[in-house]
Amino acid sequence: MSLAKIFGWFTDPANWQGADGVPHRVLEHLLYTGLTLLVALVVAVPLGAWVGHSGRLRWLVTGANAARAVPTLGLLFAVSMFVGPLIQSDLAFVIPSITVLVLLAIPPLLSGTYAGIDSVEPAARDAARGMGMTGWQVLTKVEAPCALPLFLSGLRSATLQVIATATIAASVSLGGLGRYLIDGLASRDYVQMVCGSILVAALALVADGLLALLEKRAVSPGISGRATRVARSRARNSDPHSEPDSDGADRSDPDPRQAALVGSGTTGPVQATATTGTPSERDRT
Amino acid sequence: MTWALDHIGDIMFRAGQHAWLAGLPLVLGLVIALPLGWLAARRPRLRALLLTTTGLLYTIPSLALFILLPPLLGTKILDPVNVIVAMTVYTVALLTRTVADGLFSVDGSTQQAAIAMGYGSFARFRAVDLPLAVPVIAAGLRVAAVSNVSIVSVSSLIGISQLGYFLTDGYARSFPTEVWVGIVACLLLALVFDLVIQVVSRVLTPWTRTVAA
Numbered sequence: 001m002s003l004a005k006i007f008g009w010f011t012d013p014a015n016w017q018g019a020d021g022v023p024h025r026v027l028e029h030l031l032y033t034g035l036t037l038l039v040a041l042v043v044a045v046p047l048g049a050w051v052g053h054s055g056r057l058r059w060l061v062t063g064a065n066a067a068r069a070v071p072t073l074g075l076l077f078a079v080s081m082f083v084g085p086l087i088q089s090d091l092a093f094v095i096p097s098i099t100v101l102v103l104l105a106i107p108p109l110l111s112g113t114y115a116g117i118d119s120v121e122p123a124a125r126d127a128a129r130g131m132g133m134t135g136w137q138v139l140t141k142v143e144a145p146c147a148l149p150l151f152l153s154g155l156r157s158a159t160l161q162v163i164a165t166a167t168i169a170a171s172v173s174l175g176g177l178g179r180y181l182i183d184g185l186a187s188r189d190y191v192q193m194v195c196g197s198i199l200v201a202a203l204a205l206v207a208d209g210l211l212a213l214l215e216k217r218a219v220s221p222g223i224s225g226r227a228t229r230v231a232r233s234r235a236r237n238s239d240p241h242s243e244p245d246s247d248g249a250d251r252s253d254p255d256p257r258q259a260a261l262v263g264s265g266t267t268g269p270v271q272a273t274a275t276t277g278t279p280s281e282r283d284r285t
Numbered sequence: 286m287t288w289a290l291d292h293i294g295d296i297m298f299r300a301g302q303h304a305w306l307a308g309l310p311l312v313l314g315l316v317i318a319l320p321l322g323w324l325a326a327r328r329p330r331l332r333a334l335l336l337t338t339t340g341l342l343y344t345i346p347s348l349a350l351f352i353l354l355p356p357l358l359g360t361k362i363l364d365p366v367n368v369i370v371a372m373t374v375y376t377v378a379l380l381t382r383t384v385a386d387g388l389f390s391v392d393g394s395t396q397q398a399a400i401a402m403g404y405g406s407f408a409r410f411r412a413v414d415l416p417l418a419v420p421v422i423a424a425g426l427r428v429a430a431v432s433n434v435s436i437v438s439v440s441s442l443i444g445i446s447q448l449g450y451f452l453t454d455g456y457a458r459s460f461p462t463e464v465w466v467g468i469v470a471c472l473l474l475a476l477v478f479d480l481v482i483q484v485v486s487r488v489l490t491p492w493t494r495t496v497a498a
Contacts, residue, residue, distance in 0.1 A: 068431065068432075068435075069431045069434070069435065069472055069475045069476075070435070070468060070471075070472065071434070071435045071438040071439075071449070071452065071467075071468060071471040071472075072435055072438075072439070073435075073438050073439050073441070073442070073449055073452050073453075074438065074449075074452045074464060074467055074468035074471060075468070077452050077453075077455065077456040077464050078461070078464050078465065078468065080456075081456065081459065081461050081464065082461070160344055160346075163346060164346030164347060164348070164349075167346050167348050167349065168346075168347075168348055168439055168442065171442055171453075171456075172456070178348070181348055181349070181352060182442070185442070185443060190362070193352050194352060194353060194356060196349075196352075197348070197349035197350075197352040197353045198349075198353070200346050200348075200349040201344075201345045201346065201349045201350075201353070204344045204345060204346055204349075205341060205344050205345075208340075208341075208344045
């Protein structure tokens with residue numbers, strides 16, 4: 001196993017042509033991921049928004065999260081064994097895998113949407129109503145932008161989950177980059193396996209990077225804390241001692257608990273409420 | 286059910302292997318994540334760097350990581366060490382943030398009281414900050430444990446022996462019972478891990494119980 005062999009594989013024109021070529025496999029992988037996310041979004045976003053808005057059926061979110069403990073490989077095998085024989089076309093291999101991928105993408109999207117809507121401060125909602133906004137306006141102009149950061153972090157973990165599981169789904173005959181890993185294993189072609197793994201990892205990293213960029217662009221500055229940060233850096237310029245958290249150990253923050261929920265601790269209360277739901281997925285970049 | 290009872294010995298044996306492959310990385314990951322999280326909580330600049338790096342590692346899909354590690358570590362592909370290392374990487378990625386968040390959530394006045402009582406930096410971390418962060422860290426550990434148990438089963442695709450064997454073998458033989466046994470066994474193991482972490486967390490934080498009572 002040497003770098004020369006990996007380089008050789010990537011520069012071999014045979015690996016870039018036809019159904020088993022890199023462009024076709026990447027395209028397949030992206031197609032599965034896109035299709036899965038589309039279906040999962042259609043299911044999870046309205047449901048999550050409704051649960052967050054109305055506060056009813058919260059157990060749906062808890063249940064979906066608990067279902068994540070089911071091993072993905074087992075789910076993949078079980079569903080393809082039961083659904084596969086029912087389908088009489090070429091899609092017999094695709095539909096079961098996509099079904100499992102959708103099932104795996106729903107929990108992060110659902111809890112992201114739910115937590116996002118749920119985290120909107122009641123005062124902000126009341127203020128919007130007091131300004132004369134209709135229910136729909138409150139949802140689209142206040143709740144949706146406030147929920148966006150948590151929703152997008154849910155989308156990020158769903159995307160990563162789908163890309164990773166689509167790779168494993170090659171073992172139940174799905175196409176995509178996982179083919180290099182599974183076929184390479186069957187034919188003991190270790191170079192192909194490593195090169196496939198590099199491609200999968202690269203795809204996941206690029207997808208995550210793009211979504212991180214989207215997160216930065218799409219989230220309103222008032223919510224992401226960018227606006228507050230500018231204001232604070234101005235304040236700091238006028239008074240160098242006014243910035244809390246320059247050293248996390250001896251900070252004199254009036255409310256460190258709230259700061260901790262925010263994560264970075266450099267933003268105002270708006271972000272504190274917007275990011276309390278899933279601190280584990282925030283602030284990656 | 287009869288199949289499961291007939292093969293109970295094999296199931297327990299592989300459950301033990303599974304527990305080892307998922308559990309040891311939890312311990313190793315925690316040991317590595319504690320100093321990293323401590324650094325991330327104290328130094329905002331390092332925090333961004335540490336969390337971005339661990340976040341990127343977490344992005345790499347598990348099957349790809351299992352295959353990429355052998356040439357990097359110089360191990361054979363069938364070596365369980367690859368799985369241990371991969372799972373440790375994921376655990377560190379999850380826990381560094383949790384430890385940082387947990388340490389950060391310690392009340393500022395509590396820390397100042399500790400400083401006033403004469404605690405040094407490390408003594409305060411050990412005796413005040415860390416115990417108070419236990420509930421948050423335990424929550425992160427539970428997430429990591431459940432995800433580890435699920436991901437370890439994937440390694441049966443490359444031939445590592447654990448409960449995932451029943452999944453791949455059942456599928457290869459078109460024998461659904463075996464697949465279900467594998468799924469249920471994985472779920473039970475995840476449940477056991479979850480309970481153990483909860484119990485340990487409760488034992489380590491007696492003050493949360495006195496407040497509740």
